[in-house]
Amino acid sequence: MRKRFVSLVLGAFTTAALLSGCSDSTSSNGADSGSESDSKEKYSISYSTWANPGEPAYSGMEKFKEIVEEKTDGNIEVELFPGNQLGATAEQMEQVKLGTIEMMSSGDPGMMEIEYLSLPYLMKSNAHWMHVMDSEIGKEWNDKLVSDMGVRNIGILPRGPRVISANKEIKTPEDMKGLKLRAPARDYYVQTFEALGSNPTPMDFGEVYSGLQTGIVDGQENPLETFHAAGFQEVQTYIINSNHMFKPAFVTINEEFFQGLSKEYQDILLEAAKESQAYSEEKLSESEQSMVEELESAGVTFVDPDIDAFIEATQPVRDSLGKEMWGEEVYQQIVEMGKADLN
Structure with a gap:
């Protein structure tokens, strides 16, 4: 029983x-x-940036969000945090490394080997940046980012070429002698403007407007869209189309989060990064002419300098820092990629 x-x-x-x-x-x-x-499974991406709504780079981020959410049927939600809401660039990068947030876009690629592509007149355009980053050299750098820092670069958001502003007309490097020019505290910025004869003065970006207004500095350098957004036309009368550097924003993602996604979702994110880059480029191109017209109406004069003289004056900076960073052979390969015919 x-x-x-x-x-x-x-x-x-x-x-x-x-x-x-x-x-x-x-x-x-x-x-x-x-x-x-x-x-x-559903996922959430916190995506932070220095950029503000209305800037072409931020428009690219909005496009990224739209594409990802649509193609995953809402299974991946993207929340955008503009204007350094989550901290300064270095703080955001640390959060991405830790996985506190999943993504960011900024001018910091996470390693100097990549950042040095900003050497003066080394890259002819944002497209040339991607030409290098898509090469075997760029892929090795990205692998190093993954292994050393736990983050991955999945694309760029384009920014305009960097130009100089001042309250005097500048056509040659000789015209820059003694000019107190605000520049970021990076060796390649400082050495570039020393080579051009000016007195580079590192200063936090938040202090630049008052620095120009009070005469602590005589001028500054940035992409045109940054000049416009910061209202520098109120305290500067000339923009010099020096186009001395291209430095896009880098789209960085936490590697552990990325690898935790299915191959389908990884591909969607990578494709969305490409499409958002193209969209941002369109927005940048559309806005440039209207910005020029608006700035000219505000009393700003645009000057086309002797670019060849600027290129020649900064040649020693490119050569010394480029060879020091990458070695002679890789430097020469990058030089060729930087001026390649991409049409």
């Missing part, structure tokens, strides 16, 4: 387990489970 009771109990448990298994299967795959997208 006891054996029969135990047998009945075990049979009941087995039947319950089988019914439970059937129920789970129906819930995840059967007709009662809802749409296929409902059964997929």
Whole structure:
């Protein structure tokens, strides 16, 4: 009798387990489970930046969000944090490394080997940046980012070429002699403007407007869209089309998060990064002419300097820092890629 009771109990448990298994299967795959997208795991991406709404780079981020959410049927949600809401660039980078946030875009690529592509007149355009980053050299750098820092570069958001502003006309490097020029505290910036004869003065960007207004500095350098957004036309009368550096924003993602996604979702993010770059480029191109017209109406004069003289004056900076960073052979390869015909 006891054996029969135990047998009945075990049979009941087995039947319950089988019914439970059937129920789970129906819930995840059967007709009662809802749409296929409902059964997929959901993710959230916090994506931060220095850029503000209305800037072309931020428009590219908005396009990224739109594409990702649409192509994943909402299974990946992207929340944007503009205007350094989550801290300064270095703080955001640290958060991406730790996985506190998943993505960021900024002028900091995470390693100097990449950042030195900003050497004066080394890259002819944002497209030349991507030409290098898509090469074997660029892929090695990205692998190093992944292994050393736990982050991955998945693209760029273009910014305009950097130009000089001042309250005097500048056509040659000789015209820059003694000019107190605000520049970021990086050796390649400082050495570039020393080579051009000016007195580079590092200063936090938040202090530049008042520095120009009070005469602490005589001029500054930035992409045109940054000059316009900061209102520097109120305290500067000349923009020199020096186009001395191209330095895009880099789109960086936490590697652990990226690898935790399915191949399908990884491909969607990579494709969205490419499409958002193209969209941002369109927005940048559209806005440049209107910015020029608006600035000219505000009393700003645009000057086309002797570019060849600027290139010649900064040649020693490119050569010394480029060879020091990459070695002679890689430097020469980068020089060629930087001036390649990409048409």
